[in-house]
Amino acid sequence: MSDGTLATLEKQIAELQSQLMESQKLSTVGALAASITHEFNNILTTVINYAKLGLRHKDDEQRDKAFNKILAAAQRASRITTGMLAYARNKSERRDEINLAQLVDEVLLLVEKDLEVNRVKVEVIVQGEPRAVINVGQLQQVVLNLIINARQAMKEGGRLTITVKSNREEGWAEIAVKDSGTGIPAENLKKIFERFFTTKSADSQGQGGTGLGLALCRDVIESHQGRIRVESTVGKGTTFTLKLPLVGAVAAAKPGPTPTTQKAG
Ligand SMILES: Nc1ncnc2c1ncn2[C@@H]1O[C@H](COP(=O)(O)OP(=O)(O)OP(=O)(O)O)[C@@H](O)[C@H]1O
Ligand SMILES: [Mg+2]
Numbered sequence: 001m002s003d004g005t006l007a008t009l010e011k012q013i014a015e016l017q018s019q020l021m022e023s024q025k026l027s028t029v030g031a032l033a034a035s036i037t038h039e040f041n042n043i044l045t046t047v048i049n050y051a052k053l054g055l056r057h058k059d060d061e062q063r064d065k066a067f068n069k070i071l072a073a074a075q076r077a078s079r080i081t082t083g084m085l086a087y088a089r090n091k092s093e094r095r096d097e098i099n100l101a102q103l104v105d106e107v108l109l110l111v112e113k114d115l116e117v118n119r120v121k122v123e124v125i126v127q128g129e130p131r132a133v134i135n136v137g138q139l140q141q142v143v144l145n146l147i148i149n150a151r152q153a154m155k156e157g158g159r160l161t162i163t164v165k166s167n168r169e170e171g172w173a174e175i176a177v178k179d180s181g182t183g184i185p186a187e188n189l190k191k192i193f194e195r196f197f198t199t200k201s202a203d204s205q206g207q208g209g210t211g212l213g214l215a216l217c218r219d220v221i222e223s224h225q226g227r228i229r230v231e232s233t234v235g236k237g238t239t240f241t242l243k244l245p246l247v248g249a250v251a252a253a254k255p256g257p258t259p260t261t262q263k264a265g
Contacts, residue, residue: 017219021141022091024212028144029088035114036080046073083109087144090137097247100130100139100173101164107143108162115147119157128166130173132244138220145213146177146240152200153181153238171249172227176241183234192230193218217242 047070054066083106104124115122150160158180165174184192191197198211217240221228224244232238 020212021138021216021219024145024210024216025088025141027210027212028141028148029084031148032084032110032114035117036084036110038117039080039113040077043073043077046070079109087137087140090140092137093135095133095135097131097133098136100132100175100244101126103134103136103139104143104162104164104175107140107147111144111147111151115151115160118151118154120151120154121157121159123159123161125161125163126165127163128168130164130166130175131247132173132224133247134224134244135220139224142217142220142242143175143177145217146242149213149240150177150179150181150238153179153183155181158237166246167243168246168249170243171246172243173246174241174243176239178237178239180237183236183238184230184232185234189230189232193228 050066050069050073054063054070057063057066087110101124108122108124112122147160147162154160160180161176161178163174163176163178166172167174188197188199193214194211195215196211198209200209202209218228221242221244226242226244229241229243230238231241
């Protein structure tokens, strides 16, 4: 094969990979659409009720209270739509230094209603300054995939614990997503990162069960020189851990070699 053909093929593969990533992203947006619509209904109910209250009451104090409630509800709605649009649109290749705790917060804003509706309690633990240089959109997609998987493994509700920490000894910024769901049988553990491996069937809205989520997570993490690990016990739950190169790790963990070439005097 000529170098030219190879280059064209490589370009086509890269293009297809980015399209696949885009479709997978839209599928996560789809998975959240129902709960977000539901949340907007709740927000609108709050707005309507306080608007009525404000109209009924002529005294300033009651009106101010109504306006404040309406404002808070509208601001929440705006944060959700802004977050969702930014997530859906973000195609940039840029990498930025960010505290991973902030990334987790942004993702939770999109998914928290979905978790609440499914009776999943969420706890976030932050330790240290887990800063990393990442493509924010891609990492949001990874964390969202892990959270949606966790929720789908807790059909009767449960507990989701997200730990974000800096591991200075090993030089990683880490995010661990732990659920109290079904767990993964040993014979499946080696297959879950393969493209199209799934144990799920699509739900009534055709959502889920493509088997692309974790393959995408692995690709993104590897392109960031990171690691993705899984630990699981059937009947107890699963933990996925993402490790990304920690910003400032080298200086802190290994104080560079003492210069040997320098001579005194
Ligand atoms: N937190 C988890 N608990 C239990 N099983 C899991 C968990 N995460 C992944 N799995 C298993 O790994 C399989 C592959 O996950 P992956 O996210 O790649 O695909 P999917 O969720 O089945 O489909 P898609 O993500 O494309 O909608 C799942 O079908 C499930 O069997
Ligand atoms: Mg999935």
